[in-house]
Amino acid sequence: MRDVGPFRIVNRCLVPTPKILPCGDSAVTVEFGETIDPDINGMVLALDAIVRAQAPAGLIETVPTYRSLTIQFDPATTDFDALTGLLGDATKDLAPRRAVGRRWRVPVVYGGEYGIDLDEVAGLHGLTPSQVIEIHSSAVYRIYMIGFLPGFTYLGGLDRRIATSRRLHPRAKIPAGTIMIGGEQAGIAPMDMPSGWHNLGLTPVRPYAPGRDPVFLFAAGDEIVFEPVDASRWEALEKAVRAGEPVAEEVRP
């Protein structure tokens, strides 16, 4: 390992030198960078696995985000110096892991009443709606984080040809299962929610379903591919979802 300014070289990869930032007396954030980048996110998830496995005394929970890992603990129990020692050791030779999870195929009905912004997005980029569908459904997306609401799935990997800045006027309510894009991000709405992103389609898949096992379908580090389906297929899948099936299919990368 050798430091090169804010970066260092581990296993011939240039990786960011992590910063340990205080979050009051009950948490620290280990920050690997300030951008949306699969290597940075891979470092976050690799460190998360180590902290969970070592479970230092007083650990309450860990929260991975795009670029940082927040570690919450009981300040009256946790030995802070021991914790930072562990983090220092763990990050010394940490290398990013690009794909650490599963790959899911998620069926989507695009356009029409299912994706009310598809035509507008196509128009903004000088593409036809079917070209947008083709571009959107041929990418492999990485789940960078789950946040904002239970199960809200933040995806990276959107093709720049269809990257679209957020709507000027956010909508107060979009339906659960909405497949959306905002800037260079993509997402899946787990429940009815407010949103300023553009709606391309709808999936019957529920990333979060209380009472179902598992309650949360996806995890940060998983990958998603979208499969265009027609409305009649969607109806059948929606019925299966209501019967408690996940519908999202695990596929081999």
Next chain:
Amino acid sequence: MTDLVIKSCGPMTSLQDRGRIGYQGFGVSPSGAMDRRALAVANTLVGNPPETAAVEFMNLGGAFTCEGGDLHVALAGAGCSLSIDGTPVAPQTSVVLKEGQSLEVGHPRTGTFAYLAVAGGIAVEPELGSLSFHLRSRLGGLKGSPLKAGDRLPALPEAQDREPMQLAVDLLEETGPIRVMLGPQDDYFTPETISLLLESEFTVSPQADRMGFQLTGPRLEHSRGFNIVSDGIVDGHIQVPGSGQPIVLMRDRQTAGGYPKIATVISADLARFAQLRPGMGLRFEAVERDAAVAAARRLKDWIASLPASLTPVRFALTTEHLLSRNLIGGTVDALAPAPADVND
């Protein structure tokens, strides 16, 4: 099973416990009681572990009855009155609500959040490990809803005696600036802005709820813009959006957010901060980790010491108690000549 029945309550009355731990990585807010000290006091008075779920009142009180038996209950937190059939119950005292009686929790005269604990706890199925209600994700409480008139909260059968208890203990350090630790993004602000945070008075705005308290005061300017890639949030984070007016994030906060956080309220001062009412002024003071950890230990030790401060209410001079006693028999006329046999 005995039910605590709600006759009336404010719109943000909810069930709250320690909070929902372990699901923030899936986007689930931790929620939980805004004032953990008060939750611990109410629970200790009825013999429960300190973080047992209780009814949390925000700004308003409520009225209750019970059906199917008696209930041993206690109220703590914001300065609310508690009465049974119009008879006041002394503060820091538990009381037995008998079937058919009416329990009334008054509106808070000081503070914002109060807790009504029921001996044995409330027999509602936890969601993701907690009864804490979270509005935006519709988790917890009774089927993901705030409490309302007509709701019935089944109480778990209690093992201990139903004897009114009192707590002879003072709350911890109730005055002074709200202590913060700088960071995690204090480097998004100039040293002058940090000084402004620590030397100015801020006011709690009317936009204060379980999710966060918006403060008004001098504008806190960013030195490197105000958009950051979404980053983890913890209770007490002071985020500064583009307006320059800070928001202190509270229990119902999001799990991640995209504004820089200039500082973080220390865990020991979060309950005291939560009880500040809109319009009230406050100041921040920066402390080092050692001082914050010492304060967290004191709070933890104080909560652990509560059961030892508990004594039965045998001689409390409540109106009800006095009226139940013969206070006339055995009195003497102090001005009458002493009976001859007294001093002989």
